[in-house]
Amino acid sequence: MTYRTTAALALPAGAASRPGTPPVLARGSYPPEPPAGAQAPRPRRAAWALVAAGAMTLVAACGGSGSAGSASGGTAGGPAHGGNLVVARTADSQSMNNTTVFDNESIWIFEQIMQPLYTVTPNGKGVEPWLATGYTVSPDKKTYTFTLRKGVKFSNGKPMTSADVKFSIDQARAAAKGWGYIDTAIKSVSAPSPGTVVVSLKYPWAPLLADLSLFSNAIIPANYGGQTETAFYQHPVGTGPFKWDYWHKGSALKLVRNPYFWQKGKPYLNSVTWTDVPSDNTRELQLKGGQAQVDEFPAWSTVSSLKATSGVTMHLFNSTRTDYLAFNETAKPFQDVHVRRAISLAINRAALVKAVLFGNGRPANSFFPPQVPYYQPATKGLQYNLAEAKAEMARSSVPHGFTTTFLVSSGFSDYLTIATIVQNELKPLGINVKIQQLDPNTANLNQQNLKYDMTLTYWTMDIPDPDELATFGVDPNSGARSFFTAYNNPTVVKDTHLAEQTLATSARQALYNTIQADSAADAFMAFLYYSPYAYATTSNVHGFYVTPLGNYHLENVWMSK
Amino acid sequence: MGRMTFVLRRLLQLVPVAIGVTIVVFFMIHLIPGDPARTILGIHATPRTVALLHAEWGLNRPLVDQYWLFMDRLLHGNLGVSLYYGGPASSLLLSHLPPTLWIITYGSVLAVLISVPLAMIAASRKDGARDHLVRAVPLIGLGMPPFWLGFLLIYAFAIKLHWFPVSGYGSGFLGHVRSMFLPSLTVALAIAPVVIRSLRASMLNVLGAEYVTTARSKGVPAYRLFLRHVLRNAVIPAVTVLGINIAFLIGGTVIIETVFAIPGLGQLMINSIFQRDFTVVQGVSLVFAIMVILLNLLADIAYALLDPRVRFSR
Numbered sequence: 001m002t003y004r005t006t007a008a009l010a011l012p013a014g015a016a017s018r019p020g021t022p023p024v025l026a027r028g029s030y031p032p033e034p035p036a037g038a039q040a041p042r043p044r045r046a047a048w049a050l051v052a053a054g055a056m057t058l059v060a061a062c063g064g065s066g067s068a069g070s071a072s073g074g075t076a077g078g079p080a081h082g083g084n085l086v087v088a089r090t091a092d093s094q095s096m097n098n099t100t101v102f103d104n105e106s107i108w109i110f111e112q113i114m115q116p117l118y119t120v121t122p123n124g125k126g127v128e129p130w131l132a133t134g135y136t137v138s139p140d141k142k143t144y145t146f147t148l149r150k151g152v153k154f155s156n157g158k159p160m161t162s163a164d165v166k167f168s169i170d171q172a173r174a175a176a177k178g179w180g181y182i183d184t185a186i187k188s189v190s191a192p193s194p195g196t197v198v199v200s201l202k203y204p205w206a207p208l209l210a211d212l213s214l215f216s217n218a219i220i221p222a223n224y225g226g227q228t229e230t231a232f233y234q235h236p237v238g239t240g241p242f243k244w245d246y247w248h249k250g251s252a253l254k255l256v257r258n259p260y261f262w263q264k265g266k267p268y269l270n271s272v273t274w275t276d277v278p279s280d281n282t283r284e285l286q287l288k289g290g291q292a293q294v295d296e297f298p299a300w301s302t303v304s305s306l307k308a309t310s311g312v313t314m315h316l317f318n319s320t321r322t323d324y325l326a327f328n329e330t331a332k333p334f335q336d337v338h339v340r341r342a343i344s345l346a347i348n349r350a351a352l353v354k355a356v357l358f359g360n361g362r363p364a365n366s367f368f369p370p371q372v373p374y375y376q377p378a379t380k381g382l383q384y385n386l387a388e389a390k391a392e393m394a395r396s397s398v399p400h401g402f403t404t405t406f407l408v409s410s411g412f413s414d415y416l417t418i419a420t421i422v423q424n425e426l427k428p429l430g431i432n433v434k435i436q437q438l439d440p441n442t443a444n445l446n447q448q449n450l451k452y453d454m455t456l457t458y459w460t461m462d463i464p465d466p467d468e469l470a471t472f473g474v475d476p477n478s479g480a481r482s483f484f485t486a487y488n489n490p491t492v493v494k495d496t497h498l499a500e501q502t503l504a505t506s507a508r509q510a511l512y513n514t515i516q517a518d519s520a521a522d523a524f525m526a527f528l529y530y531s532p533y534a535y536a537t538t539s540n541v542h543g544f545y546v547t548p549l550g551n552y553h554l555e556n557v558w559m560s561k
Numbered sequence: 562m563g564r565m566t567f568v569l570r571r572l573l574q575l576v577p578v579a580i581g582v583t584i585v586v587f588f589m590i591h592l593i594p595g596d597p598a599r600t601i602l603g604i605h606a607t608p609r610t611v612a613l614l615h616a617e618w619g620l621n622r623p624l625v626d627q628y629w630l631f632m633d634r635l636l637h638g639n640l641g642v643s644l645y646y647g648g649p650a651s652s653l654l655l656s657h658l659p660p661t662l663w664i665i666t667y668g669s670v671l672a673v674l675i676s677v678p679l680a681m682i683a684a685s686r687k688d689g690a691r692d693h694l695v696r697a698v699p700l701i702g703l704g705m706p707p708f709w710l711g712f713l714l715i716y717a718f719a720i721k722l723h724w725f726p727v728s729g730y731g732s733g734f735l736g737h738v739r740s741m742f743l744p745s746l747t748v749a750l751a752i753a754p755v756v757i758r759s760l761r762a763s764m765l766n767v768l769g770a771e772y773v774t775t776a777r778s779k780g781v782p783a784y785r786l787f788l789r790h791v792l793r794n795a796v797i798p799a800v801t802v803l804g805i806n807i808a809f810l811i812g813g814t815v816i817i818e819t820v821f822a823i824p825g826l827g828q829l830m831i832n833s834i835f836q837r838d839f840t841v842v843q844g845v846s847l848v849f850a851i852m853v854i855l856l857n858l859l860a861d862i863a864y865a866l867l868d869p870r871v872r873f874s875r
Binding site for chain 2: 088091092094095102176230248249250251252275276277278279281282285286288289291438439440441442444445446448
């Protein structure tokens with residue numbers, strides 16, 4: 001989650017949204033022609049074509065079928081049990097350490113193994129009890145006492161207790177190289193009884209429950225079940241619906257049903273296998289050929305055809321993904337608000353949605369996505385208006401235009417499309433844009449070191465609370481230096497931190513309304529568009545749902561025959 | 562020079578070449594901007610945490626020191642630890658090697674199975690209709706980008722006919738045979754046109770030789786003439802052509818591996834470059850280099866075995 005990009009390989013044919021590399025094709029040279037006049041005897045006729053076809057049939061008959069296993073039961077008698085769900089994904093996981101890992105391909109797996117005290121609601125705007133059943137809060141709002149769910153066991157059969165919860169949250173807080181920052185408001189965690197956990201805060205903290213719902217605060221056995229941290233995360237143990245089976249790095253990762261899962265009768269599936277299939281086309285073909293049941297991120301260009309494909313269900317889940325054009329305010333002339341506003345006003349967002357998302361999205365008005373609490377739909381933002389854009393340029397320090405560079409990660413065809421459209425749209429303002437393509441790793445590094453003029457970035461929410469995004473986005477003193485733009489509006493920064501400690505909903509809403517309006521007026525980034533999460537599944541997959549934060553609960557998924 | 566001495570000498574030559582490859586790869590990968598620590602730590606990384614990880618990996622040391630450290634480990638049979646995954650780079654390499662070997666071997670076998678009969682058919686009627694057909698049609702395989710050819714084969718034989726899995730490596734020997742057929746065929750169809758032309762040209766050369774005329778005048782049957790006298794002599798240059806193409810293929814399997822979702826060394830190499838997983842990139846490059854050298858050695862040995870006039874002296 002967050003905005004991080006991961007490198008994966010895409011192919012030119014039909015490639016739409018993944019980073020990649022140009023194909024390298026080895027070719028030999030032609031041999032010389034034989035001398036003229038060479039005679040040739042007639043060889044015995046052989047039915048080579050038949051031999052070839054026969055060989056192919058023989059090879060085809062080898063091995064087993066590629067089916068996903070069978071499921072018993074069916075729609076008539078409720079969800080069927082059994083089967084192996086195969087998820088074809090874009091890239092491999094990095095690590096199963098939930099306290100330090102940032103890449104989605106790891107997060108989506110260990111979320112099936114390890115669970116937090118609270119989980120995100122299906123609409124992504126709140127939390128609901130998960131391994132905890134409820135809490136009480138002290139009058140000074142600094143002490144939360146959580147009651148743990150009874151009868152919860154780890155996949156090794158041992159019961160979960162408050163000692164495990166204390167250990168887990170303490171480890172997450174201490175993860176300096178990971179998600180520890182999310183728990184900075186926590187002063188201490190104690191376990192007064194096996195079924196009770198007390199979290200003491202340094203100060204009243206509105207996003208606490210949202211923070212505790214983050215995967216980094218998921219519960220694992222105390223002291224890693226007697227193992228070292230490294231050994232534990234080689235095959236982690238948790239209370240989730242699935243438990244560890246194997247991970248063939250760069251190839252496939254498999255989880256199997258946890259027989260001790262606390263939700264009666266779940267999970268329905270026997271196992272889930274994530275296979276690494278970097279090519280968009282191959283994932284789609286695997287789905288059509290029945291080799292995979294879930295295609296993670298089909299290319300936008302294929303969404304309409306997949307909707308019309310029989311045996312395939314195309315899902316577009318509400319998401320919190322927002323794409324932005326970022327300006328580096330340490331580079332001239334982007335410290336000038338009029339320049340930023342002019343560029344923001346010159347971008348036809350509807351055209352971008354059509355060209356990049358094939359219509360599967362909508363223009364953004366705020367740097368908050370609509371699926372996040374406290375999103376303000378009334379914030380108009382800076383929408384396409386060329387006349388206003390020209391007026392802003394006239395008021396700027398560079399009224400006659402300038403030359404600038406647009407940094408784009410190579411291999412992202414979507415990004416190149418956006419950059420090309422923006423390049424043309426800025427010409428009427430006298431802005432000459434040079435597109436600079438660098439490989440994703442280098443582009444990210446340059447962005448983080450503020451070595452760019454304009455670039456593209458995006459965000460998806462990790463917690464169902466706007467605090468993380470707001471701090472990341474507008475506080476120049478956060479690690480991210482205002483989304484790596486160096487934007488600094490002291491009023492917006494002050495309001496952001498005030499909102500963190502404001503518990504009254506209406507007061508928080510008022511603060512976030514101001515933050516969204518002010519940051520839009522400052523045009524610290526051009527908010528481009530909101531897009532859904534695209535997943536294609538075979539039609540026999542039921543109950544597959546992705547929350548706006550990107551999490552999915554595979555305990556609810558089942559397959560009919 | 563005896564055969565064993567020849568092979569040993571060629572294997573010894575492998576050492577300086579491999580060292581040269583390590584030097585080039587090591588310094589090239591470090592020339593590219595990018596930071597594995599940033600890849601792993603994400604956007605929330607502070608300069609302190611990045612520095613901690615650099616120190617843990619030894620990336621804060623001078624580049625020459627890092628190279629010596631790498632060579633020191635290598636000489637002790639240790640390729641180092643993958644910066645991205647955290648596990649030993651050697652186990653990653655070992656798990657990704659078999660699929661690549663499968664593609665190369667299976668693809669080469671299929672290329673030979675396609676090329677030999679077609680070259681014989683073409684050579685049997687020089688400038689005839691079937692000669693032109695055999696020379697022209699396989700060129701489609703040569704001219705078509707492999708990813709496109711691969712998708713066409715998947716569509717025809719996996720989606721429509723359901724003869725093969727869409728992609729993947731399969732499990733068990735028979736599973737591999739079945740799963741790796743289409744990727745190997747894609748490779749074979751790209752190599753075959755060159756081999757066919759080479760073989761056809763040599764066959765036509767041999768067919769003009771006096772010993773063939775003699776054999777024919779003795780009444781040797783056509784099939785026997787072709788198999789014993791023509792093919793055996795004509796195959797020698799084709800072995801060289803095949804060897805060169807397979808060596809070329811070793812570094813070029815990444816596209817096939819991507820199209821068919823095969824977890825081979827090409828995929829590992831590309832992903833490791835993107836992730837700046839220096840140790841793995843170095844390891845894969847070394848394996849590729851050794852494979853190319855060994856393949857050339859095998860081609861030389863095969864050449865000498867096929868042609869008694871060639872001595873093990875080069």
